[in-house]
Amino acid sequence: MDLFYRSTRNSETRVKASEAILKGLCDDGGLFVPEKIPSLQYSLKELSEMDYRGVAYAVMKEFLTDFTEEELKHCINSAYDEKFDTEEIAPLTEADGAFYLELFHGKTIAFKDMALSILPHLMITSAKKNKITNDIVILTATSGDTGKAALAGFADVEGTRIIVFYPKDGVSPVQKLQMVTEKGKNTMVVGVNGNFDDCQTNVKKMFANRELNDAIGKEGFQFSSANSINIGRLVPQIVYYVYAYTRLLENERINDGEKINVVVPTGNFGNILAAYYAKNMGLPINKLICASNENKVLFDFFKTGTYDRNRQFILTTSPSMDILISSNLERLIYHIAGNDPDKNRAFMESLRETGKYDITDEMKENLNDFCGFYASEAQTAEKIHELYENTGYIIDTHTAVAGSAYDQYVKETGDETPTVIASTASPFKFTKSVMTAVDQKYASVEDDFELADELSKIGNVEIPNAIEEIRNADILHKTTCEINEMQSVVEEYLKK
Numbered sequence: 001m002d003l004f005y006r007s008t009r010n011s012e013t014r015v016k017a018s019e020a021i022l023k024g025l026c027d028d029g030g031l032f033v034p035e036k037i038p039s040l041q042y043s044l045k046e047l048s049e050m051d052y053r054g055v056a057y058a059v060m061k062e063f064l065t066d067f068t069e070e071e072l073k074h075c076i077n078s079a080y081d082e083k084f085d086t087e088e089i090a091p092l093t094e095a096d097g098a099f100y101l102e103l104f105h106g107k108t109i110a111f112k113d114m115a116l117s118i119l120p121h122l123m124i125t126s127a128k129k130n131k132i133t134n135d136i137v138i139l140t141a142t143s144g145d146t147g148k149a150a151l152a153g154f155a156d157v158e159g160t161r162i163i164v165f166y167p168k169d170g171v172s173p174v175q176k177l178q179m180v181t182e183k184g185k186n187t188m189v190v191g192v193n194g195n196f197d198d199c200q201t202n203v204k205k206m207f208a209n210r211e212l213n214d215a216i217g218k219e220g221f222q223f224s225s226a227n228s229i230n231i232g233r234l235v236p237q238i239v240y241y242v243y244a245y246t247r248l249l250e251n252e253r254i255n256d257g258e259k260i261n262v263v264v265p266t267g268n269f270g271n272i273l274a275a276y277y278a279k280n281m282g283l284p285i286n287k288l289i290c291a292s293n294e295n296k297v298l299f300d301f302f303k304t305g306t307y308d309r310n311r312q313f314i315l316t317t318s319p320s321m322d323i324l325i326s327s328n329l330e331r332l333i334y335h336i337a338g339n340d341p342d343k344n345r346a347f348m349e350s351l352r353e354t355g356k357y358d359i360t361d362e363m364k365e366n367l368n369d370f371c372g373f374y375a376s377e378a379q380t381a382e383k384i385h386e387l388y389e390n391t392g393y394i395i396d397t398h399t400a401v402a403g404s405a406y407d408q409y410v411k412e413t414g415d416e417t418p419t420v421i422a423s424t425a426s427p428f429k430f431t432k433s434v435m436t437a438v439d440q441k442y443a444s445v446e447d448d449f450e451l452a453d454e455l456s457k458i459g460n461v462e463i464p465n466a467i468e469e470i471r472n473a474d475i476l477h478k479t480t481c482e483i484n485e486m487q488s489v490v491e492e493y494l495k496k
C-alpha cells in the first residue's frame with residue numbers, strides 16, 4: 001500500500017514520496033507530512049541483528065513506498081559507505097551515565113551528513129521516476145552545517161546545481177572555510193549580510209514565488225530544497241534512533257521493549273521530529289528532551305504553549321541552533337492539532353503576521369512526549385569542561401547544550417531511564433569554543449588548526465579528514481550580498 005504525503009496547510013494536496021522529495025515544500029508554503037506514520041515491520045530483536053544499512057532499509061521502505069526495493073537499497077548503499085570513517089556509521093559512546101550517539105562520522109563531521117549523503121540519491125531517483133528533464137537547483141539556507149553537507153552531497157552530481165546562503169558573520173571559522181573552499185563545479189556559496197532566519201525566510205519566499213519559478217523553468221531549471229523541511233531529510237534521520245536503540249539492545253544495555261529517553265540539541269526541529277516519528281513507529285521512547293541554547297523559543301513554547309519569535313536573536317557558541325523560527329515545528333503543530341491543516345494554517349498565519357501563536361489546551365496535552373530545557377553559554381562550556389575532567393571524552397558545543405539539558409532534566413525529575421544524547425557535531429568543528437571550555441589557557445590561541453592538533457592530543461582522537469582537507473585549501477567562493485539581493489543573485493547564476 002502506498003503512503004501518501006499531505007500538506008500541513010491544505011486538505012487537497014496528496015502526493016507520493018518521490019514527488020514530495022522533489023518539491024521539498026508544498027505550493028501553499030506548507031510542509032509535506034505522511035498521511036499516517038507507519039509502524040516498524042520488524043521486531044526490535046530482528047532489527048538488532050541488522051547493520052546500519054539494514055536498519056535504514058527497514059525504516060525507510062515504510063515511508064518511501066513508491067521506491068522499489070532495488071532503488072532504495074541502491075540509494076542506501078551509495079550513501080552509507082566509506083564516506084563514513086567508521087563501519088558502524090553512527091556509534092554510541094557511553095560517558096558519565098549517558099549514551100552519546102555520534103552522528104558526526106560523515107564527510108563534513110556534523111549530523112547533517114546522515115541525511116544529506118542520501119538525499120541526492122533519493123532526489124535523482126525521484127526525478128527519474130517522475131520523468132523530470134529540468135536540472136534541479138537546490139536552494140539552501142544554512143546556519144552552518146547544512147550548507148557544507150549539502151554541497152558535499154550534491155557536488156558534481158549530474159543534472160543538479162546547488163546554491164547555498166549562509167549568514168556571513170554567523171558561522172564558525174571552520175564551517176565557513178568548509179563552504180567557501182567547495183570545489184564542485186555546480187556549486188555557488190553566498191555570504192548574506194543577515195542572520196539565519198533572514199536567509200531561511202528569503203529562500204522560502206523564492207520557493208513560493210510563482211514568477212521566479214516560471215522564469216527559471218523557461219531556462220530548464222526547477223527548484224528543490226535540501227533543507228531539513230524536505231521529507232528526504234527527515235526520513236533518513238529516523239533511522240539512527242532505531243539503530244541506537246537496537247545497539248543498546250544488542251549490547252544488553254537495555255531489555256527488549258524497555259524505554260529510553262532521547263535528548264536532542266535542537267534548532268530547526270528536524271532532528272527531534274525524526275525521534276518523534278521513530279517513537280510513533282513503535283520505538284520504545286519515553287521522553288523526547290528538546291535542548292535549546294540561549295535562543296530558547298522552544299523551551300518557552302513547551303513551557304507555556306506560546307510560540308513567540310519576537311525577541312533578540314543571540315549569537316552563541318552553538319551557531320547551528322541559533323534559530324528563532326523552527327520550521328519543522330509546523331509538522332508537530334499539525335499533528336497535535338489532530339492532523340488538521342486549517343488549524344495549523346491559522347497558527348502559521350499568526351506567526352507570519354504577529355511573530356507568535358498560542359496553541360490550545362487540548363493541543364498542549366498532546367505534547368506530553370516532549371519536555372524542553374535550555375543551556376546558557378556558561379552551562380554549555382561547563383558541561384564540556386566537566387565531562388572532559390570526569391571521563392576524558394570531548395564533546396562539541398551543540399552536544400554540550402544537550403548534555404546540560406539532560407543533567408537539568410535528571411535533577412528535576414530523578415528519572416533513571418537509559419538515555420541517548422544525539423551528538424550532532426565533532427568537537428573539531430568548533431575547536432575554539434570547545435578548547436576554551438576545556439581549559440581557559442587556549443583562549444589566547446588564534447589558529448584553529450593549532451587548536452585542532454592540541455584537541456587531537458588531549459582528547460586522544462585522530463584529526464578528521466574534513467579538517468585536514470581545509471588546512472591549505474583555496475578560497476573559491478567570495479560572493480556576498482544583502483538580504484534583499486538574494487533573489488537577484490539566484491537569477492544571475494541561473495542565466496549562465
Ligand SMILES: *Cc1c(COP(=O)(O)O)cnc(C)c1O
Pocket residue numbers: 110111112145146228265266267268269270271272320321398424425
Ligand atoms: C543542524 C544542527 C542542529 C540542529 O538540528 P535541527 O534538526 O535543525 O533541530 C544541532 N547541532 C548541529 C551540530 C547541527 O548542525
